[in-house]
Amino acid sequence: MATLSGKVGLQQCREATVLSLCIATLPPHYGYAVLKGTVGHGESPIPISYSEVDNMKQQVVVVGTSVVPSLHLSSNLQSAPVMLTKKNLLVTHSVLRLCLDSGAMLLTSWLTVLTTLQHLCWVCNIVPKSSTDFIQNTSGKLSNEAKAQSQISSILATQSTSDYSLSSILSNNFTTSLGTNTKTSSEMRTNGVGGTNGGVMGVVVEFGSCLSQGVTRLIETSIGLDDVSLHHIINALTNMSQEAMEIAYLNREPSLFAVAKLLEIGLRNLDRVEIYWRPLTSHLLEVCRHPHIRMREWGSEAITFLVRSALLHQDTDDEKVNQLLLSPLCELSTILHNDVRNKQLAALGQILHCKGEKLKSSWPLAINILGDIYDHHSEGLIRSAFQCLQLVVTDYLPVLPCGSLPHSIDTVAKFARQKQELNVALSAIGSMWNIADFLYQNRARILENLTPDVSTFPDFPGIFEIPPFDKLWLGIYQRLGELCIDDRPAVRKSAGQTLFSTIAAHSNILNKFSWDCVMWQVLFPLLEAVEKSWKNASCEKVDSQNALLIHHSRNTEQKQWSETQVLVLGGIAKIFAIKRANLLEIQDFRKAWYFFLQFVQNAATSTNEEVSLAALKSFQEALTTPSERNAAESNDFWSRCWLVYLEIGEQVICSRGAHQQFLTAYVTILQSLFSPMKKKLTVEDIQKIGVIFSKSLIIPLTGDGASSVLFSTSDSGMSPLQDQLYLAYDTVIKETKDIPTLRKLLPPVILQLVNLGAYAVRCNTSSKAFALEGVVPNCMDFGIKCLKQSVLILTSICEETSINRMDLFRDTLENFNPILASRFQNSGGAWRDSVTQFFLAVPLMVEQKPEEPEFWLKLAKCAQDFLFFTGPGGWVSQKGWKDEKFDICMVTLLKELVFRNDLVLPNQFLVEVVKMFHRGSCINDYGEMII
Numbered sequence: 001m002a003t004l005s006g007k008v009g010l011q012q013c014r015e016a017t018v019l020s021l022c023i024a025t026l027p028p029h030y031g032y033a034v035l036k037g038t039v040g041h042g043e044s045p046i047p048i049s050y051s052e053v054d055n056m057k058q059q060v061v062v063v064g065t066s067v068v069p070s071l072h073l074s075s076n077l078q079s080a081p082v083m084l085t086k087k088n089l090l091v092t093h094s095v096l097r098l099c100l101d102s103g104a105m106l107l108t109s110w111l112t113v114l115t116t117l118q119h120l121c122w123v124c125n126i127v128p129k130s131s132t133d134f135i136q137n138t139s140g141k142l143s144n145e146a147k148a149q150s151q152i153s154s155i156l157a158t159q160s161t162s163d164y165s166l167s168s169i170l171s172n173n174f175t176t177s178l179g180t181n182t183k184t185s186s187e188m189r190t191n192g193v194g195g196t197n198g199g200v201m202g203v204v205v206e207f208g209s210c211l212s213q214g215v216t217r218l219i220e221t222s223i224g225l226d227d228v229s230l231h232h233i234i235n236a237l238t239n240m241s242q243e244a245m246e247i248a249y250l251n252r253e254p255s256l257f258a259v260a261k262l263l264e265i266g267l268r269n270l271d272r273v274e275i276y277w278r279p280l281t282s283h284l285l286e287v288c289r290h291p292h293i294r295m296r297e298w299g300s301e302a303i304t305f306l307v308r309s310a311l312l313h314q315d316t317d318d319e320k321v322n323q324l325l326l327s328p329l330c331e332l333s334t335i336l337h338n339d340v341r342n343k344q345l346a347a348l349g350q351i352l353h354c355k356g357e358k359l360k361s362s363w364p365l366a367i368n369i370l371g372d373i374y375d376h377h378s379e380g381l382i383r384s385a386f387q388c389l390q391l392v393v394t395d396y397l398p399v400l401p402c403g404s405l406p407h408s409i410d411t412v413a414k415f416a417r418q419k420q421e422l423n424v425a426l427s428a429i430g431s432m433w434n435i436a437d438f439l440y441q442n443r444a445r446i447l448e449n450l451t452p453d454v455s456t457f458p459d460f461p462g463i464f465e466i467p468p469f470d471k472l473w474l475g476i477y478q479r480l481g482e483l484c485i486d487d488r489p490a491v492r493k494s495a496g497q498t499l500f501s502t503i504a505a506h507s508n509i510l511n512k513f514s515w516d517c518v519m520w521q522v523l524f525p526l527l528e529a530v531e532k533s534w535k536n537a538s539c540e541k542v543d544s545q546n547a548l549l550i551h552h553s554r555n556t557e558q559k560q561w562s563e564t565q566v567l568v569l570g571g572i573a574k575i576f577a578i579k580r581a582n583l584l585e586i587q588d589f590r591k592a593w594y595f596f597l598q599f600v601q602n603a604a605t606s607t608n609e610e611v612s613l614a615a616l617k618s619f620q621e622a623l624t625t626p627s628e629r630n631a632a633e634s635n636d637f638w639s640r641c642w643l644v645y646l647e648i649g650e651q652v653i654c655s656r657g658a659h660q661q662f663l664t665a666y667v668t669i670l671q672s673l674f675s676p677m678k679k680k681l682t683v684e685d686i687q688k689i690g691v692i693f694s695k696s697l698i699i700p701l702t703g704d705g706a707s708s709v710l711f712s713t714s715d716s717g718m719s720p721l722q723d724q725l726y727l728a729y730d731t732v733i734k735e736t737k738d739i740p741t742l743r744k745l746l747p748p749v750i751l752q753l754v755n756l757g758a759y760a761v762r763c764n765t766s767s768k769a770f771a772l773e774g775v776v777p778n779c780m781d782f783g784i785k786c787l788k789q790s791v792l793i794l795t796s797i798c799e800e801t802s803i804n805r806m807d808l809f810r811d812t813l814e815n816f817n818p819i820l821a822s823r824f825q826n827s828g829g830a831w832r833d834s835v836t837q838f839f840l841a842v843p844l845m846v847e848q849k850p851e852e853p854e855f856w857l858k859l860a861k862c863a864q865d866f867l868f869f870t871g872p873g874g875w876v877s878q879k880g881w882k883d884e885k886f887d888i889c890m891v892t893l894l895k896e897l898v899f900r901n902d903l904v905l906p907n908q909f910l911v912e913v914v915k916m917f918h919r920g921s922c923i924n925d926y927g928e929m930i931i
Contacts, residue, residue, distance in 0.1 A: 020110040022116040024091040026615035071181030096214040111236035118257040248292035263302040270313040281328035289399045300340040304347035319361040333372035345384040348892035402449045413479035470514040481526045489560040497911035513586040534561040573618035618666040623672040649692035663696040667724040690752035747808040754815040757787035761822040778832040787837040809845040813858040820866040856909035
C-alpha cells in the first residue's frame with residue numbers, strides 16, 4: 001500500500017500507511033506519541049488501534065528501561081519501560097523491507113521511518129560507540145568500498161522474508177548490549193511479566209543484530225536513490241538532530257543517531273557531493289556550536305572526517321568543488337571551543353599531507369584556518385596550528401598561488417605575535433626567513449605570475465612606484481619590524497636579527513622607491529619606537545618565577561630594551577654601510593643620513609653605558625664602506641658626520657667623562673672619519689679634537705674599565721685607548737704630510753703630541769702591570785711614543801714657510817716646559833726619555849733662527865725650570881747624580897747659543913742665561929748654596 005501510494009503520488013495515503021507500520025513497531029501508547037508529529041499534513045487519527053491488553057498478550061522479547069528523550073513524550077511516558085513483542089519485531093522487518101525496496105517512494109515519510117528506527121535502536125540499547133571508534137569503523141568500511149557495493153547489490157536482490165539475513169552486510173557500526181537497559185523473558189517472568197518461551201533470548205539477539213545491520217544496509221542503499229530522495233533523508237535526519245539539540249539544551253542526554261547517520265549518508269554518497277554538501281555541512285556546523293560537549297564532539301568529528309574524506313575522494317581539478325568542500329572546515333574557525341578547533345587542525349594537517357599540492361585556489365581557505373588564532377586559545381592548539389603552518393612553509397611554498405603569499409606572511413607573523421607559546425613565536429620568526437629565502441631563490445617564476453590583478457600587500461603611503469614583487473619584501477620587513485617592539489625580549493632579539501639579516505642578504509633586488517619605503521616606513525619608525533620604549537621602560541627589577549635565571553645585566557625592563565636598541569642601531573648602521581650604493585639612489589638620502597646621525601648622537605650622549613657604546617660602534621660601522629666612496633657623499637655627508645662627532649665628544653667626554661670602552665671607540669672613529677674630511681678640516685677642528693683626546697686620557701678608570709686595561713694592555717705597554725690615540729694621530733700624519741695644502745694641520749698635531757707626552761712624566765697611581773678603579777692609567781710608554789712622533793714631524797716641517805713657524809716653536813717649548821720641570825717630581829726613566837726628545841727638538845727650531853723674543857724667553861724659562869728646583873724645601877736625591885749628564889747638555893746648549901755669531905739673541909735672554917750660570921756656580925756638590 002505504501003509503495004503503491006508513493007507511485008501514484010498519494011502523499012497523505014503514503015504517510016498514513018507508513019505511519020501505521022511504524023506505530024506498529026512500537027507499543028501503541030509510546031509509538032503514536034513519538035511519531036504523530038512526523039507527518040507533514042497535521043495530526044492523523046491512529047490508523048490501526050491496538051489495546052494495551054492485546055499488546056500484553058504477545059510474547060515480550062525486549063524491555064527498554066529508558067526511552068529516547070523527546071519533546072513529544074509526556075513525563076510519565078518518559079519514565080515508563082518500553083516492551084517490544086514478537087509482533088513489533090515482525091513489523092520492524094516489514095518497515096526495513098519497505099525502505100530497501102521502495103525507498104525512492106517514501107519522500108517525506110523518511111522522517112517517520114528514521115524516527116522509528118532511532119527509537120528502536122535506543123530501546124534495544126544499540127547505541128553508538130565513541131565518535132573516534134565510530135570514525136575508525138566507518139573508515140575501515142570505506143576502504144573496502146568495492147566489496148561493500150557488490151554485497152549491497154546481492155542483498156537488494158533478496159526478496160523472501162525467510163532469506164532476510166543480514167550476515168552478508170559489513171560489520172555494523174553499533175554495539176549491541178543487552179545487559180544494561182534490556183530484560184530477557186526469564187527476567188520478566190521473575191518480575192511477573194507474561195511470556196513462557198524459553199528461546200526468547202535467541203530472538204532478542206537475532207532482532208538486535210537484524211536491526212543494527214538493517215539500519216546500516218539502509219544507509220548503504222542510499223547510493224541508489226535519486227537526488228530528491230537523498231535530500232529527503234538528509235532533511236529528516238537534520239530535523240531529528242535539531243530535536244536532539246533542543247533536548248541537550250535542557251541538560252538531558254541526547255540521541256546521536258541522526259548525527260551518526262548524517263555522516264554515513266555523506267560518506268556513502270561522495271560521488272555526488274555537490275548535491276547535498278551545503279545542507280548537510282550547515283547542520284553539522286550548528287551541532288559543532290552546541291554547548292553540550294558530547295554533541296559538539298560528534299559534530300566536530302563528523303564534519304572534519306567528512307571534509308577530509310570528500311577532498312581525498314574527489315580527484316578533480318575543479319577549483320570551485322575544492323573550495324566548496326573545504327569551506328565548512330574553514331567555518332569551524334568561528335567556533336570558540338578549543339576541542340572543535342583541535343579536530344579542525346588535525347583534519348587540515350591530514351589534508352595537507354595527502355593533498356596539499358592539489359589545493360590550488362583553496363589555499364587561501366587553508367591559510368585562513370591556520371591564521372585564526374586568538375588569545376583565548378590553548379597552548380596545545382597554538383602548537384597544532386603552527387605545525388600545519390610549518391608544513392606549508394617548508395613543503396608547499398612552490399605550489400602556493402602567488403596571491404596567497406602575502407596572506408602566508410601575515411599568518412606567520414600572527415604566530416610570532418601570539419603570547420601563549422614563546423617557542424612557537426620564535427620558530428615563526430625563523431619561518432619568515434624561510435619565506436624570504438624562497439622569494440629570493442624563485443623570484444623569476446614569481447615575477448612571471450605576479451600580474452597586476454594578483455593582490456599583494458596594499459600600497460604604502462606616499463610611494464606609488466613599488467612593483468608587486470617588492471611589496472612582498474616590504475611586507476616581510478614590516479612584519480618583522482613590528483615584532484621588534486614586542487613585549488618579550490627574546491622575540492625582539494630574534495625578530496631584529498632576522499630583519500637585518502634578511503635586508504642584508506636579499507635587498508639588492510629592490511628598486512630605489514622600495515628602498516625609500518624600507519628606510520622611512522620600516523627602519524626609522526622602528527628606531528623611534530624602540531627609543532621611546534627604552535626611555536619609558538621601568539628600572540625596577542623583573543619580578544617573575546624565572547627571575548633567578550635572568551642575568552643581572554638584563555634584570556630590568558630598561559636593560560632589556562637597551563639590548564633591543566643596541567640591536568636596532570647596529571642593524572641600521574650595517575645597512576648604511578653595506579647598502580650604501582642602493583641608498584644613495586633614493587631621493588632623500590641626505591635627510592635619511594641626518595636622521596640616523598641624530599639617533600646616534602642621542603644614544604651616544606645617553607647615560608646608559610651599553611647604549612652609548614653601541615651608538616659609537618654603530619657610527620663607526622656606518623662610516624665604513626666596503627667599496628669606494630661615491631661622489632654623492634662629498635657634499636654635506638661627511639661634514640655632518642664631523643659635527644656629530646665633535647658634539648658627542650664635547651657633551652660626553654669633556655662634560656661628564658666616560659668609561660674606557662666608550663673612549664676607545666670614540667677615538668677609533670677618527671681613523672675612518674679623517675680621510676674623507678681632511679680637505680675640509682681647519683686648524684680649529686684639529687684643536688677641538690686635541691682637547692677631547694687630551695681629556696679622554698686623564699679620565700679615571702671605572703670598575704669595568706680597570707679590568708679592560710688589566711686584561712687588554714698590549715705588548716707595547718699601552719692600554720687600548722692609548723693604542724687607538726696613537727693610531728689616530730698616525731692616521732692624521734700619514735694623510736697630511738705628503739699633501740702640501742694639508743701640512744697646515746700638522747702644527748697643532750705636534751703641539752698635541754707634546755702635550756700628550758707630558759702625561760708620561762706626571763705622577764701615576766697605577767702601575768704598568770695592574771690597573772685600579774678610580775685612577776688614571778699609566779701613560780709612560782704612550783707619552784714617550786708621542787714625543788718621538790712629534791720630533792719626527794717637526795723635523796719634516798720645520799723648514800716649511802707655509803706655516804707659522806714662530807708660533808709653533810714658541811708653543812712647542814711651552815708644552816715641553818712641564819716635562820722639564822717634572823725632573824724634581826721623582827719621575828724616573830720616563831723623564832729621561834722625554835728630556836732626550838727635548839734636546840732633539842730645540843736644535844731643529846734654533847736652526848731656523850727665530851727672531852721672536854718670546855721664543856727665547858720660553859727657552860730660558862725651560863732651562864731655568866730644568867736646572868733649578870723652585871718648590872718648597874730642598875731637593876737632594878740620588879737620581880740627581882745620575883741626571884748630571886742632562887745638566888751638562890742644557891748648559892752646553894745655552895753656551896753654544898750665546899757664543900754663536902749667526903744668532904741675534906734678545907738682551908733679556910742673555911740676562912737670563914747669565915743669571916742661571918751665576919746661580920749654578922754658587923751650588924756645591926750636594927745641591928746647597930755656598931754662602
